[in-house]
Amino acid sequence: MSHIKDDAPSGQTLPEDRKGPHTRRLRLVTVIATFGGLLFGYDTGVINGALPYMQADLGLTALTEGLVTSSLLLGAALGAVLGGRLSDRRGRRRTILALAVIFLAGTLGCTLAPDTTVMVISRFVLGLAVGGASVTVPTYLAEVSPAERRGRLVTQNELMIVTGQLLAFTFNAIIGNAFGESGGVWRWMLVLATLPAVVLWFGMLVMPESPRWLAARERFGDALSVLKEVRSARRAEAELAEVRQLALEDRQAKTGGWSDLATPWIRRLVLTGAGIAIVQQITGVNSIMYYGTQILTDAGFSANGALTANIANGVISVLATFVGIWLLGRVNRRSMLIAGQIGTTSALLLIGLFSLLLPEGTGRAFVVLTLTVTFLAFQQGSISPVTWLMLSEIFPLKLRGFGFGLSALVLWLTNFAVGLLFPLLVEAIHISGTFFLFAALGVGAITFVARFVPETRGRSLETLEKELRTRYTGQVTA
Numbered sequence: 001m002s003h004i005k006d007d008a009p010s011g012q013t014l015p016e017d018r019k020g021p022h023t024r025r026l027r028l029v030t031v032i033a034t035f036g037g038l039l040f041g042y043d044t045g046v047i048n049g050a051l052p053y054m055q056a057d058l059g060l061t062a063l064t065e066g067l068v069t070s071s072l073l074l075g076a077a078l079g080a081v082l083g084g085r086l087s088d089r090r091g092r093r094r095t096i097l098a099l100a101v102i103f104l105a106g107t108l109g110c111t112l113a114p115d116t117t118v119m120v121i122s123r124f125v126l127g128l129a130v131g132g133a134s135v136t137v138p139t140y141l142a143e144v145s146p147a148e149r150r151g152r153l154v155t156q157n158e159l160m161i162v163t164g165q166l167l168a169f170t171f172n173a174i175i176g177n178a179f180g181e182s183g184g185v186w187r188w189m190l191v192l193a194t195l196p197a198v199v200l201w202f203g204m205l206v207m208p209e210s211p212r213w214l215a216a217r218e219r220f221g222d223a224l225s226v227l228k229e230v231r232s233a234r235r236a237e238a239e240l241a242e243v244r245q246l247a248l249e250d251r252q253a254k255t256g257g258w259s260d261l262a263t264p265w266i267r268r269l270v271l272t273g274a275g276i277a278i279v280q281q282i283t284g285v286n287s288i289m290y291y292g293t294q295i296l297t298d299a300g301f302s303a304n305g306a307l308t309a310n311i312a313n314g315v316i317s318v319l320a321t322f323v324g325i326w327l328l329g330r331v332n333r334r335s336m337l338i339a340g341q342i343g344t345t346s347a348l349l350l351i352g353l354f355s356l357l358l359p360e361g362t363g364r365a366f367v368v369l370t371l372t373v374t375f376l377a378f379q380q381g382s383i384s385p386v387t388w389l390m391l392s393e394i395f396p397l398k399l400r401g402f403g404f405g406l407s408a409l410v411l412w413l414t415n416f417a418v419g420l421l422f423p424l425l426v427e428a429i430h431i432s433g434t435f436f437l438f439a440a441l442g443v444g445a446i447t448f449v450a451r452f453v454p455e456t457r458g459r460s461l462e463t464l465e466k467e468l469r470t471r472y473t474g475q476v477t478a
Contacts, residue, residue: 041164049172075127083132084405
């Protein structure tokens with residue numbers, strides 16, 4: 001029988017996880033949990049088409065437009081930290097159940113908002129759920145997945161995020177083109193997000209808790225029972241032995257909170273995680289995801305034409321994520337991150353140049369659309385899936401929710417800055433100058449990844465923890 005090589009210094013091996021009934025159970029767990037990603041994608045993408053209709057109904061200015069867009073992102077920053085801490089204390093499954101309720105409440109608040117103030121508050125509440133899901137769902141998937149399939153399974157969440165965005169763009173175009181002259185048409189765009197929130201809540205009621213979270217609470221019998229649901233019997237027992245050892249080491253070291261940042265190797269991991277988060281956002285990807293319709297209108301499309309053309313951005317995001325999932329099993333994470341950054345930076349530079357040099361009209365419109373599609377191919381095919389996967393991998397077991405939460409806090413604050421400032425930057429330095437700025441930031445991102453980001457592919461979470469501890473302390477762990 002073949003074995004999965006464990007690169008830990010102890011030289012242990014894990015038996016191969018052969019297919020069986022547990023494989024279908026693992027697939028079901030992945031599908032249900034990633035409805036959190038679908039909601040993440042829909043709620044961040046729907047504003048793209050809804051915003052132009054809100055401008056008239058709510059009387060938005062450039063500033064309040066930025067506030068409506070970015071209030072969700074500010075909520076997500078707080079939700080990421082709270083979600084990470086809550087999932088460490090109460091469990092990944094319970095946290096996802098709570099997030100489903102917040103998704104539903106926030107969506108209904110946005111749908112029924114009578115004015116800008118209520119909309120901003122409701123978007124902030126919705127952001128709490130988005131941020132919590134951005135941390136808890138990848139962590140849950142990473143901890144329930146076998147090492148050799150972790151990249152593909154965790155990245156299913158990224159696939160659901162971009163699928164949610166594609167659904168948002170598609171429904172925006174259908175509703176906008178069919179009922180665009182009706183008042184309050186944006187409310188119908190928003191309310192559709194209640195459906196996956198209900199599916200997520202009912203689905204998670206019958207899903208298991210993370211076996212690694214159970215082990216961290218020394219509930220080893222429960223952890224083994226869950227592992228046997230999603231692994232072959234021999235693999236479950238071998239994996240539990242590895243998890244048990246590290247869980248006991250972590251408990252003795254009292255890891256899991258702010259005090260751990262005083263430990264140099266943990267502090268460096270958290271800073272690296274924060275850097276990875278910033279790298280994902282300073283490409284300016286969410287300027288396209290939130291304001292894509294306006295970008296295409298500025299390039300020369302009509303209002304309805306921009307809504308329809310924007311679907312291409314959603315389609316390429318989904319297709320590119322499939323490619324990214326395939327690549328993650330074959331290419332090192334760090335190499336994918338660098339290649340993606342080179343691609344996005346080049347596309348941003350070209351968008352800026354053509355927006356500056358070409359006259360407004362159909363020609364410029366289709367050139368900009370082609371380049372935004374190219375940009376998203378690199379972003380969603382490499383940068384985004386690698387970001388969420390690496391952030392779910394690099395932190396120690398007891399610190400995973402906390403460390404991921406801090407990194408996601410930085411990610412969402414950077415996202416908030418992009419969402420708030422983009423319309424103001426376009427107003428001040430035009431679309432070309434704004435994209436030149438993103439391109440310059442991309443050069444800095446490439447440098448950071450090349451110098452500081454570790455490789456995580458092909459290791460179990462427990463082996464990776466030992467390797468990173470050794471790398472940053474110089475001490476070999478047994």
